[in-house]
Amino acid sequence: SIALSDLLDDLDLCVLNDGSPTRRSYPHQNPRSAPDLSICSSSLSPLCSWRVLPSTYSSDHFAILVSISHRTTPATTPSPLLKYRLNQADWFAYSSALNASVQSLLPPSVDDILVAYSSFVSCLLSAADLHIPKKSGRSHKPSTPWWDSECSSMVRERTNAERAYNEEMTVENFLSYQRIAAQCKRLLSEKKTAGWRSFCESLSPRTSMSIVWKQIRRFRGSLNSTDISSNDPSSWAEAFIDKIAPPSVPFLDLLP
Structure with missing residues (x-):
């Protein structure tokens, strides 16, 4: 020392x-x-x-x-992205609003192609804001799919047993905590194994890869690193356009 x-x-x-x-x-x-x-x-x-x-x-x-505890100038962070709820969109109204906006655009020229592109993107966003509901894009930690009320109850029991031992460090309380902690560890391991087995058994050749990776991230308890966290259209407009007008279609034998 x-x-x-x-x-x-x-x-x-x-x-x-x-x-x-x-x-x-x-x-x-x-x-x-x-x-x-x-x-x-x-x-x-x-x-x-x-x-x-x-x-x-x-x-x-x-x-x-x-x-x-140190006062610093808060860093400027982009406002959270308000993602569109595409499954609740009024596509007929969206299409009508988009057609009206596009018809008001000036014919594009070679010299101002970027200006024309920006104007077209603005039309897409304006129509989407009017006719597609939004949801907050705030990141959250996905819950593990195997966790249930039995897991929560077991963890609470372990916490109570540890608290009892910390308050009165007797042999009886220590053995009780050790026993409950071992039961909790075994239960969580069994639940996780059973959940993973159930997930694997539910897979088929037609299962989307996005669903597979989403479930894997949930099992790992990790955030989706590809989540967009900015309202800057340049960071997500291309993906949005591809969503409503895909540049390609899947092979016929891959369709459900």
């Missing part, structure tokens, strides 16, 4: 720990065990707040939350 203290002094570093235990101890062990150190520079330490979260989340170390 003296060597570590000297090293921190030499490197101008500070320890953020406040003495709270960071490891779940066994009965009759030191309940103040704190083997996990949070270290930062001396210039950053006054801006940091450090605390231990009340749950180990089935580990033997408590989660640690370090927050930095």
Whole structure:
């Protein structure tokens, strides 16, 4: 510990720990065990707040939350994309509005082809705004398809057992927590395996690849990295145009 203290002094570093235990101890062990150190520079330490979260989340170390309170100029972020609900569109009204807008455009010339293109895109967007409902494009973490009420109930039971042991570190409470934590781990593993097996059995040669990858992302609990997060038409107008007027059609034998 003296060597570590000297090293921190030499490197101008500070320890953020406040003495709270960071490891779940066994009965009759030191309940103040704190083997996990949070270290930062001396210039950053006054801006940091450090605390231990009340749950180990089935580990033997408590989660640690370090927050930095520093006023900065907020970065300019694009407004979230309001995606169109194409399944609720009034396509007849959209087509009529688009035809009226296009007829009012001037004939394009070779010198102003980009201007003509921008005007046409504006017609598409104006008609879409009038006759296609929108939904928020805010990103969200997709739920795992195998999770159910039994999983939630088991996790709550594990949390309550851990809380009871933290409040009264007896052998009985420790064994109870260990048993419930093992049951919870086994249940979640079985649910995930059964969900993946069910998904694989539901696949067929006609299953869309977009559905396959969407489900895989849900099993991984990851966000869709291809989600558009800007209202800038240049970032999604091409995809929208391809949606309403595909540049190609699938082979006949691929049609349902």
